[in-house]
Amino acid sequence: MLELDPATRRTLRRAARNRNIRVGGAIVAVFVLMGLLAPYISPHDPTRGNLRDSLLPPSWRYPFGTDFAGRDVLSRVIWGARTSLIVSTVSVFIAVLAGVLVGGLSAYIGGWLDETVTRIVDIMLSFPDILLALFVAAIVGPGLENVILAVALYNFPQFVRIMRGSALQVKEMEFVEAARAIGESNPSIFARYLLPNSLAPIVVHATLRTAASILTAAGLSFLGLGVQPPIPEWGQMMSDARTYLVTAPHVWVFPGIALFITVLGFNLLGDGLNDVLNPKLEV
Amino acid sequence: MNTKTLALAAVVIIVVVAAAVLLMAPKQAPVQRRILRVAMGTDIVTLDPHDVPDNPSIYVIDNIYEGLVEYDDKLNIKPVLAERWEISPDGKVYTFHLRKGVKFQDGTPFNAQAVKANFDRLFNNKELANRNRLVPFIDKVEVVDDYTVKIILKEPVATFLNLLCHPAGMMISPKAIKEGVDLKHHPVGTGPYKLKEWKPNTYVELEPNPDYWGGTPKLAGVKFLVVPEDEARVQMVESGDADVAIRVPAIDVPRLRKNPDLNVNVTKTIRIVYIGVNMRSPRLQDKRVRQAISLAIDRKAIVDKILHGVGRPAKSVIAEELIGFYDTGKLKYDPERAKQLIKEAGAVGLQLNLWTPKGRYPGDYEAAQAIAQYLEAVGLKVKLRVWEWGSYVAELLKKPEDASPDRDLFLIGWAPSTGEYIGVFRPLFLSESIPKFNLWFYSNPKVDELIKKAEHAPRDKIIEYTKQIQEILLDDLPAIPIYNPGDVVVYKKGIRSLYYIPTEVILTKYAYFGSGG
Amino acid sequence: MSDLARYVVRRILLAIPTLLGVSVIVFLMIHMLPGDPAQLLAPPEATIQEVEMIRRRLGLDKPLWEQYIIFMGNALKGEFGKSLFTGYTVSELLWPAYLNTLTLSVLAMGFGLAIGILMGIYAALRPNTVRDQAVTSLSLLGISMPVFWLGLILIEIFSVWLRLLPSGGSGTPKHLILPSLTLGLVGAAYVGRATRASMLEVLSQEYVRTARAYGLPDRLVVYVYALRNALIPVITVAGLIFGYMMAGAVLTETVFSFPGLGRLIVNAIFARDYPVVQAGILVVATTFVVINTAVDILYAFINPRIRLG
Numbered sequence A: 001m002l003e004l005d006p007a008t009r010r011t012l013r014r015a016a017r018n019r020n021i022r023v024g025g026a027i028v029a030v031f032v033l034m035g036l037l038a039p040y041i042s043p044h045d046p047t048r049g050n051l052r053d054s055l056l057p058p059s060w061r062y063p064f065g066t067d068f069a070g071r072d073v074l075s076r077v078i079w080g081a082r083t084s085l086i087v088s089t090v091s092v093f094i095a096v097l098a099g100v101l102v103g104g105l106s107a108y109i110g111g112w113l114d115e116t117v118t119r120i121v122d123i124m125l126s127f128p129d130i131l132l133a134l135f136v137a138a139i140v141g142p143g144l145e146n147v148i149l150a151v152a153l154y155n156f157p158q159f160v161r162i163m164r165g166s167a168l169q170v171k172e173m174e175f176v177e178a179a180r181a182i183g184e185s186n187p188s189i190f191a192r193y194l195l196p197n198s199l200a201p202i203v204v205h206a207t208l209r210t211a212a213s214i215l216t217a218a219g220l221s222f223l224g225l226g227v228q229p230p231i232p233e234w235g236q237m238m239s240d241a242r243t244y245l246v247t248a249p250h251v252w253v254f255p256g257i258a259l260f261i262t263v264l265g266f267n268l269l270g271d272g273l274n275d276v277l278n279p280k281l282e283v
Numbered sequence B: 001m002n003t004k005t006l007a008l009a010a011v012v013i014i015v016v017v018a019a020a021v022l023l024m025a026p027k028q029a030p031v032q033r034r035i036l037r038v039a040m041g042t043d044i045v046t047l048d049p050h051d052v053p054d055n056p057s058i059y060v061i062d063n064i065y066e067g068l069v070e071y072d073d074k075l076n077i078k079p080v081l082a083e084r085w086e087i088s089p090d091g092k093v094y095t096f097h098l099r100k101g102v103k104f105q106d107g108t109p110f111n112a113q114a115v116k117a118n119f120d121r122l123f124n125n126k127e128l129a130n131r132n133r134l135v136p137f138i139d140k141v142e143v144v145d146d147y148t149v150k151i152i153l154k155e156p157v158a159t160f161l162n163l164l165c166h167p168a169g170m171m172i173s174p175k176a177i178k179e180g181v182d183l184k185h186h187p188v189g190t191g192p193y194k195l196k197e198w199k200p201n202t203y204v205e206l207e208p209n210p211d212y213w214g215g216t217p218k219l220a221g222v223k224f225l226v227v228p229e230d231e232a233r234v235q236m237v238e239s240g241d242a243d244v245a246i247r248v249p250a251i252d253v254p255r256l257r258k259n260p261d262l263n264v265n266v267t268k269t270i271r272i273v274y275i276g277v278n279m280r281s282p283r284l285q286d287k288r289v290r291q292a293i294s295l296a297i298d299r300k301a302i303v304d305k306i307l308h309g310v311g312r313p314a315k316s317v318i319a320e321e322l323i324g325f326y327d328t329g330k331l332k333y334d335p336e337r338a339k340q341l342i343k344e345a346g347a348v349g350l351q352l353n354l355w356t357p358k359g360r361y362p363g364d365y366e367a368a369q370a371i372a373q374y375l376e377a378v379g380l381k382v383k384l385r386v387w388e389w390g391s392y393v394a395e396l397l398k399k400p401e402d403a404s405p406d407r408d409l410f411l412i413g414w415a416p417s418t419g420e421y422i423g424v425f426r427p428l429f430l431s432e433s434i435p436k437f438n439l440w441f442y443s444n445p446k447v448d449e450l451i452k453k454a455e456h457a458p459r460d461k462i463i464e465y466t467k468q469i470q471e472i473l474l475d476d477l478p479a480i481p482i483y484n485p486g487d488v489v490v491y492k493k494g495i496r497s498l499y500y501i502p503t504e505v506i507l508t509k510y511a512y513f514g515s516g517g
Numbered sequence C: 001m002s003d004l005a006r007y008v009v010r011r012i013l014l015a016i017p018t019l020l021g022v023s024v025i026v027f028l029m030i031h032m033l034p035g036d037p038a039q040l041l042a043p044p045e046a047t048i049q050e051v052e053m054i055r056r057r058l059g060l061d062k063p064l065w066e067q068y069i070i071f072m073g074n075a076l077k078g079e080f081g082k083s084l085f086t087g088y089t090v091s092e093l094l095w096p097a098y099l100n101t102l103t104l105s106v107l108a109m110g111f112g113l114a115i116g117i118l119m120g121i122y123a124a125l126r127p128n129t130v131r132d133q134a135v136t137s138l139s140l141l142g143i144s145m146p147v148f149w150l151g152l153i154l155i156e157i158f159s160v161w162l163r164l165l166p167s168g169g170s171g172t173p174k175h176l177i178l179p180s181l182t183l184g185l186v187g188a189a190y191v192g193r194a195t196r197a198s199m200l201e202v203l204s205q206e207y208v209r210t211a212r213a214y215g216l217p218d219r220l221v222v223y224v225y226a227l228r229n230a231l232i233p234v235i236t237v238a239g240l241i242f243g244y245m246m247a248g249a250v251l252t253e254t255v256f257s258f259p260g261l262g263r264l265i266v267n268a269i270f271a272r273d274y275p276v277v278q279a280g281i282l283v284v285a286t287t288f289v290v291i292n293t294a295v296d297i298l299y300a301f302i303n304p305r306i307r308l309g
Helices: A004-015 A019-041 A073-109 A111-125 A129-140 A144-171 A174-182 A187-222 A234-244 A250-277 B001-024 B055-064 B111-125 B160-164 B175-180 B229-238 B250-255 B286-297 B299-306 B335-344 B363-377 B390-395 B423-431 B445-456 B459-476 C001-033 C048-057 C064-078 C090-123 C128-143 C149-161 C174-203 C206-213 C218-255 C261-271 C276-303 C304-308
Strands: B033-038 B069-071 B075-080 B082-089 B091-098 B138-145 B148-153 B194-201 B203-208 B222-226 B261-266 B272-277 B309-313 B351-357 B382-388 B409-414 B479-492 B499-501 B505-509
Touching: A004 A019, A004 A250, A004 B250, A019 A073, A019 A250, A073 A111, A073 A144, A073 A187, A073 A234, A073 A250, A073 B229, A111 A144, A111 C001, A129 A144, A129 A187, A129 B175, A129 B479, A129 C001, A129 C218, A129 C261, A129 C276, A144 B261, A174 A187, A187 A234, A187 A250, A187 C149, A234 A250, A234 C149, A250 C128, A250 C149, B001 B175, B033 B055, B033 B229, B055 B203, B055 B222, B055 B459, B055 B505, B069 B160, B082 B505, B091 B111, B091 B203, B111 B138, B111 B148, B111 B175, B138 B335, B175 C206, B229 B250, B250 B261, B250 B479, B272 B363, B272 B423, B286 B363, B286 B459, B286 B479, B286 C128, B299 B309, B299 B363, B299 B479, B351 B363, B351 B390, B363 B409, B363 B479, B382 B390, B409 B479, B409 C001, B423 B445, B423 B459, B445 B459, C001 C064, C001 C218, C001 C276, C090 C174, C090 C218, C090 C276, C128 C174, C149 C218, C174 C218, C206 C218, C218 C261, C261 C276
Parallel strands: B033 B222, B351 B382, B351 B409
Antiparallel strands: B069 B075, B082 B091, B091 B148, B138 B148, B194 B203, B203 B222, B261 B479, B272 B409, B272 B479, B309 B479, B499 B505
16 A cells, blocks of 8 residues: 655655754644644633633743633633634635636636636635635624635635646646547546646645635634634634733733744745745755 | 845834834924823714714714703713703793803804704704603793793603703704704804814814803813724823823723823713623523523622723612612622522523623623623523624614524613613613613513603602612613723823713813923 | 737736626625615614615616616716715725825835845845845744734834834824834745845856856845846735735734724724725725736836746
């Protein structure tokens, strides 16, 4: 099963040596683990605190202190990873899936369909990221599912464009022509040739878009248009803490650090994967 | 070599840009009569006193318009455009003797005809938001002579003068009314200041009215700046970019008290913040559940930790300052009893929705989260929803049959802008106020009857009725009183005669800059 | 017609369908919302007659395409109707906010270009050394930085500790420093990355190496020959970033309570003031398309090769 071809093995070896991948991968791994294990590793209930213990500075009992409702900031940061993980992975996954299908089909079928898809994608891309998310929020309102929808929608056109681009290249290649000549079915050609050959840019881009999606989702929550309390979310924690900017900086500093490092991790990983999978860009 | 040049260039560019920006800042000229700059949280909505729905608009309107009478900072009634008045023995006829030599800002003289024209406007324009503060009580208004006017009531109302202190009782130039001037944007009153410019979402600037009957105004103008972020308002007073900051976060009080250049005024208000209960929600029909909710909440902790001591735990549905207040002693913190009641009612694990606005009242959003915690601690389940104010009001004001089926508990505040008890009981608890401000859809014939009796009772008999009303309301609990927020106003030392009216209004029209602290 | 003129015309024509598409989406927004559009566009306290008046004025009883024509006709005249809550026309709210955001973005772009280009050159001159890595890491940090968190940190430093600058509000140029710095630093990270990459490419090219080999002064080579060519792709990046700043300023504006367009839109979303939301989004998206078009045209002027493509 694990009989890898030499090219893949070379790529993997390069990946293992790449410092960006190692650091970024480690950060991402910590983030994912934090999100998955939140119920087991968080010392307190993230949504229930004791009001009498509100705004306590960091201590042994509450390493990151408590927020205005007496909730443990550390536990909320850990559970916040889970929220970010859900929002970013689900929305990017939806965007990739939809983008690959639409982009691939558009390139493969061509004609007026391709023309229409390209136009629509252009229009969607002329809404800057956060504006598109705001637009969706204006229509569907705040909430976890709606943030996922908003972020997925703003990622979608980018994946259509990437998939379409690489599918167009692959489509003209000899082996695809050959496959078609021997009567291979369209879905089969799509799955066996178009998809695998477009995988590298999709993976790189998906990693980078995860970073951007985490930021956008946190931004929406910061504006009050994202995930609603008491679900712990980093952007929302920072927004809530603005009243205590001076008196209790621990409430906004820690979620900020968590958000920053997580985004950094995905960016590092994305950069590293880009180096390894698209070697021509290396200087 | 290159490195240094580059670094140097970077520094030079940044410094030049920063310096240019700083130098462009206008210099403050030292003048004796200065403009009072007030930083407030939200923009005003209208300058029409008969149609004002919000406090910021009242801050501004109070400088431009005057009524026959007004409140001082202790809610005592002071004569303004009326010099004195008589009340008939049956309490139905109010005869006002008007101040002479008063002119509106468009030159029209103020007299008894002007008073009549204003009440006619209230009578004839059904869409004026505040007409029901006065119109339901008045039978007619009669001009006796140029400077005497009689207001005849349908039935005696002990607090009629209080009702007249409301902006609905302010006097607009009859000429402007007649000519159909857009009063929302072009106010014409008798007050010491008049409108210079209203720049939406940015500021409202007033300039002195040189013909003011009370002498030349003491300020070169009043400028209300719209600064939505609490921290920013504080900062502006600290840095001298504003003279007064309204609604300062309580958490900043200890720090600001240490600043020798500032006065920190922690005020009382007559606002009560309630957890409203949808009396038609199938989940809240059992009185024991409502009582358990009330007992589950530690009001003192909310005041201490969320309001940071600026405010008081609520003792009743009306504030202690109001005539008719009575402490039933029912609003206690007793989680054990609450748990027991929930068990008795078979409501363990009952899922309730709790709605809250954010930033409308001090500590609203934070308190709602704390209350959710308290309710979960006694065995209920709570789903919190944060609303934007505009849509929140729209939802809450819906008719019972159109209301969302998710409406269970909702945080809402009420401060009677008339500064008296009728302004609470009538709009909030009378059956006929459904679907207006009776947001809980509470209908109790006994309470209706008592409210009407209380309205027309002579002053010394009011408490007999209001005591019963409060006993019933705190047993039924259609609205669970939680806290009575205070307010914090911070202003520069040296500013004199800046008053805070407990109806949550900052009164700037008497203010002036004195010398020294 | 010259190649260039033909390209410019083609590029402008290409922007038109995009703009139309944008306007269709914004127009449809009010129809995607649950509820009666006329009711949504009427103030909450409006009477039935007033709602009917709005329905007639906007032609909401007519077929969709006709409504769109009315909407666009009004939009082209700069008439976006009245704000539902403030009693002002949408344009009265929109343009001052637009001007504020434009000022903020221009200043931020100034910061971003100054810092970014210098950092990029600095790194590219000694590739793969410690200082290059430092710059690369810094720009990666900048890209990963949540802009609102950066804003809070700058407030903590400059307003709370040093008490040098106001933490929010507007009115004096002082109020612009922190917001534009916040927005500019993130822009600088992108500009820095782009400058470094493009500078490295230019420096490795034959003519630069030749010039160096001929013993031309290093500074002359770097700043005159190389930089001029290296900045061409940076322009594209800068244009893109500028567009994103115009839209992305909303977070910065919220942190500093700066009365810009983004804040206007967000507040309008909260208040369900749909005429303001529609107009705001239309204006930002249009600006974005116009900037992108302008950048492409500018790029064609500087770099003749593109026109053929």
